[in-house]
Amino acid sequence: MSSQKVRVKVKGFDHRLVDQAVHQIVEAVESAGGIVVGPVPLPTRIEKFCVIRGPNIDKDSREQFEIRTHKRLIDIQQPTAKAIDALTQINVASGVEIDIKL
Numbered sequence: 001m002s003s004q005k006v007r008v009k010v011k012g013f014d015h016r017l018v019d020q021a022v023h024q025i026v027e028a029v030e031s032a033g034g035i036v037v038g039p040v041p042l043p044t045r046i047e048k049f050c051v052i053r054g055p056n057i058d059k060d061s062r063e064q065f066e067i068r069t070h071k072r073l074i075d076i077q078q079p080t081a082k083a084i085d086a087l088t089q090i091n092v093a094s095g096v097e098i099d100i101k102l
Contacts, residue, residue: 034083042071
């Protein structure tokens with residue numbers, strides 16, 4: 001298993017929760033003996049929505065909303081079995097998505 005690498009992508013709407021999850025992942029893998037590269041911040045995806053405030057009179061008045069998706073990338077070089085077990089046992093806050101690719 002030493003020739004493989006594990007890629008972990010972390011996504012979330014709140015950048016503080018994403019950074020906290022990344023910190024937990026890095027600590028767990030390093031304590032289990034894995035070599036961690038990262039976290040690498042990926043570009044934030046910003047979705048913007050423009051909505052009419054009122055359908056009858058206020059058609060010229062609009063509200064704008066946006067959703068920001070923050071992403072981080074972590075590579076684990078030479079993962080050990082203990083490191084992968086520690087990675088799968090991590091509990092993170094709701095609103096944070098973790099994608100693990102072996």
